[in-house]
Structure formats: C-alpha cells, structure tokens
Amino acid sequence: MAGSPPRIAIVGGGPAGLFAAETAAREGAKVSVYDASRSVARKLLVAGYGGLNLTHGEPLERFITRYQGPQLPDGFGKMITQFPPSSLRDWATDLGIETFEQRTGRVYPKLMKAAPLVRAWLARLRELEVSLNVHHRLTHLGPGPTLNFENGTHEAFNACILALGGASWPRTGSDAHWIPMLESHGVRVTPFEPANCGWEVDWPADSIPQLEGLPLKNLAARAGATDVRGELMLTRYGLEGGAIYQLGPALRSMELPRLIIDLKPEVPLEVLVRKMESVRRDFLEAGSQRWKLSPQASELLRLHGPYSSVLHLAQTAKALPISLTRPRPIAEAISSAGGVAWTEIDDHLMLHRLPGVFVAGEMIDWEAPTGGYLIQACFATGFQAAQGALKHLA
Incomplete structure (x- = not known):
C-alpha cells in the first residue's frame, strides 16, 4: 500500500479480534486493539481450564457441516476452508505450541493449557507493533469510522473490525452491550439465545x-x-x-x-x-x-x-x-446463537450500513457444537474480516 500504512482498529480482544489484528499487522497495517476488560484473551483463558480445545481433526468436508444458523450463507464453509483446522494447528506450532489430536478428534495444546499460547501470541503481537489498549469500552461508533470510548478516548481510523463476542460468559466481556449501538445505525441483530447449554x-x-x-x-x-x-x-x-x-x-x-x-x-x-x-x-x-x-x-x-x-x-x-422446560440462562452457556444478521454484511464481513466497519467472531449469527468448532470459526472469521478490511482500503 502506497503512502502511510492504513490505521485499523480492532474492538474486542478475544480470539477473533486478536487474530484479525495479527493478520492485518502482517500486511503492514497500523493496528490498535481495544478491549473493555483489564486484559485481552480472557475468554480463551477461561476455555483453557478444560484444556483449550482449539479445533477438530475430522475431514474438512464434514467439519464445515457442523455450523448452523437461520440464514447461514453457503460462503461460511468457504470462509472456514480459507483458514481451516490445519492452518490453525500450524499457527500454534509457529508460536511454539505443539498440538495433538485425541481419539475423539478434538485437538488440544500438548500442555493442555491456554496461558503459554496466550503469552506467546501477545509477544508476537508486540513484535508486529500492535497496540493493545485495555479498559476501553466502546460507547459510540460513527462514520469514518470514528470510535468513542467510555474513558473519553476518541479516535478515527481507516477501517474498524468489531469482534465484541456474543452473550455467553459475560464475566469474560461478552455482554452484548454493542447491540443498541449497531441497531441505532439500522443494523438488524437476531436476538441472542443460549447455545451449548444445559x-x-x-x-x-x-x-x-x-x-x-x-x-x-x-x-x-x-x-x-x-x-x-x-x-x-x-x-x-x-x-x-x-x-x-x-x-x-x-x-x-x-x-x-x-x-x-x-x-x-x-x-x-x-x-x-x-x-x-x-x-x-x-x-x-x-x-x-x-x-x-x-x-x-x-x-x-x-x-x-x-x-x-x-x-x-x-x-x-x-x-x-x-x-424439557427451558434452557439454562445464557450467562451459563458455553456459546450463544444469534447476532448480526447475515443480510447486514457482505462476503468480506463488512456492514452494508457502515462502510469500513467489519464484524467477526460470535457477534455474527452462527452457532456450532463444542469440539473445537467455536474457536476455529472465530479465527476464520477474524482472518476473513482482516482480509476484507485490507482489500477495502487497497
């Protein structure tokens, strides 16, 4: 890209947001990550209590059938194919984290912990000069795009990727506070429901x-x-x-x-x-x-x-x-169903009503069972959103 590097904001420090940041920074963008919590990757660390099931080893043609949603496009499988389970395992290996596949097909780090992977990942992001900003809760999103945060920070960027999560595990930051903000721009959001729950x-x-x-x-x-x-x-x-x-x-x-x-x-x-x-x-x-x-x-x-x-x-x-009488509360659910409707975004995950603003991860209306499919899709959509932002700016 000629001239000054494009400035891209990533709002949300989960796997989708951090991988979007890494992908964009590798292509020369100047990336700033913002997260409302006191640290990034909190949900990933919580998932690591059970060993951190990164992905699944079943054949890709079977893997992509695991995803569901009321209007899930055919392109979702293609999105997973562009960053498949093999690429996620290679990425972890490149961080120095070896993985193994269980008899069930689930793929884990050999150490069965998330912390070593998170430490290595954050070190890589620092090497790529990604700016990590915590205690930044997004309160307003305007054209440009421009971002206003609760602490008074006001920034303008060439592009923005929202990776603010769904509505499960709100203690890790996925509290769906972003819904009124997007709805104020006319973006349709399918109501969240508990998925992968009792x-x-x-x-x-x-x-x-x-x-x-x-x-x-x-x-x-x-x-x-x-x-x-x-x-x-x-x-x-x-x-x-x-x-x-x-x-x-x-x-x-x-x-x-x-x-x-x-x-x-x-x-x-x-x-x-x-x-x-x-x-x-x-x-x-x-x-x-x-x-x-x-x-x-x-x-x-x-x-x-x-x-x-x-x-x-x-x-x-x-x-x-x-x-059965009812699902357990969404705060207890492993993941959530619902989110930004697919009719609101293009093939590169950009919002039609907010050019230059992209969405990734569990913000979007898709769901999958446990077994590695959730994290895999967060990485794949983060990758897709970053590629889309770079193409949009180019």
Missing part, C-alpha cells in the same frame, strides 16, 4: 439424589428429526453434556422441547426382548441386570413405570422420553 427438567424431588452428578454414557438422543450419539450428565436442574448441546437448535425450535433417548443404541429391540424371555415379573429389576444398565439409567426407566410387559420396558429403553 436444559432444565422437572425431576421428581425423590429422584434427584439418585440422578444428580451421574453420567449417561454411550447413548443415542433425538430431538425432532435430529439424532446424535454421546453422553449426558444428569444434574439437579436437568441435563448437561455434549449430546444435548448438539441438539440445542432442534430443541429451541420445538414448542414443547422433548428429548428421546435410546439407552442401548447398539442393541436392537428384539435382542433386548430375547434376553428377557424367561422373565414374568419384576421387569425393571431383571432388565437392569440382564441389559447391564447403570443405576441412573434404571432410575430414569423407573420414572416411566410401572411396566406391563417385557416389550413395554424394552420399547421405553429404546425411546425414553424426557420433557
């Missing part, structure tokens, strides 16, 4: 001690037309776990959310019945033993009894219904 169930009080804190493993679960395999964790308030996280979009679309569980997905109905052919009474007790059910699975079956026959019990074990 769901509440009205368990009978006397069953809670037998259920709370226990896993249901190796099950199949269905909501509407969506089937998944995985595990569930039984809690005092309802259900948590990977299986119900994956079914979140289907459950939210149901007027009366209902989960159907197959407790023995590997065993056909007729085999379950055959293993009980000599049983004439005490069906649940016999089934728990002969089918090798866990105590918590047996307790769930007890809640749907009594059983009139072996077939009745077997059919319930293969399609056990659980009525």
